Amino acid sequence: MTDYSTIDVVHEGAVDWLTLNRPDRLNALDATMVGELWDYFGGLQSDYARRIVVMRGAGKAFCAGLDLVWFKSSQAGMPKGATDRGPGPSLADIVLKMRSCPQAIISLVRGAACGGGFNLVLASDIRIAGRSARMNAAFVKLGLSGCELGTSYFLPRMVGTSVAADLMMTGRFIHADRALATGLISEVVDDDELEGAARSLIVDLLATSPVGLRKTKETMGLAACIGDLAGVIALEDHTQMACMQASSFAQTVAEFGETRIERG
Template structure:
């Protein structure tokens, strides 16, 4: 059963399919560029997820011909207080943090996020894709750190954090210092996306990932995302192993662990209760 727009957003469509939220950025005439409303609604949506364990997986995508073409520069030109070079450094920083908070909430929420990227994913749209846990690209996907092409630094909205961790410093330097586009085929070669499929097959391609994640225990999946986040920046092997040990002991105390063992031995699908 699909429940649409449980929250009354204007620029996001949220379809709830069991434990999966299908979230569509819905400004197709503007290539889903991030205006004030979309920024606020993305921030609100991902902020709500932190304590909403009814949602187990999030799929993020764009309506129309693009994933997200970045910030809506036309709107920002008419709102000088929103620009990074606005009325004052203080006002500019407040506006900037409203946007960067989105990717921090994406990493903070315990649900894995699968981005289905087609068409342009530029600037802020690139950042949304990078902040996701899994990226699947349509054949039309073209991504770039567009900020450097409009007189800003390419280091924006978490890109300087995520990109070198995903593709290495050399490729990240190339993409960020030139602003050049990376297409779907090369993105797959360098490990930026998991696979490339025809645009019309993106939802179908996501299905096996979702199915496999839904057959894991809810707590185990949440703790895996948390531990992965922390291990990327762990100061030592010991720090990463300490987090892993904590996760295993916590999960081993749950009814879901006993159900998982029983399902494995009985060669059946587990029925988890998140308890």
């Protein structure tokens, strides 16, 4: 799939700018958008030419979560209590593909990021928020568990169990300042400065080696699942050897040393 109707992808060298593009519905998720996101992130899995993805929402919101109008119409005529996820991809599939793709994913959060939209933010590697950002795990407000689409995996690791329980058990919104204080996001800027903040970050990300950037994301994900320090160090040692073998490590070290000497 190359022609998308609910997302917009702009290629800029090694960077993709991915925009959720249903602003009239606050970029809410329907079957078409889920399918297009699944197709897009699936296509990144072995594409090492693209190194960074910047994800954002068109208009005044990042993503309002599930499009309830679409969901209600899709369930019309089904037996009471039945839920049809259909034969196509699910949002859970997208979250898994975001974590397994080799690209660094930056989310720029402006306005609402609710429910499944919040999960897209959580599945990103780096999160920058505009001052209007408001995020919540909305599932518990719909009569469901607050644990959905990896929320119970991501949130406790990012903000600690107490804050995670607060957000997941109540469905309350977390705004930009508190999100920064808890470590959920890395930076808060004015809404109109989000793209500039991303471009500044991109400069530093592209200054790293391609294999080093990929392996950092991969190793961080694996390390989160290892329960002891010795196992993590062994994983890191293995990764460093792979990086040394895949790149001109000695030349890079020499150039780094020369740069330090020149700068005094």
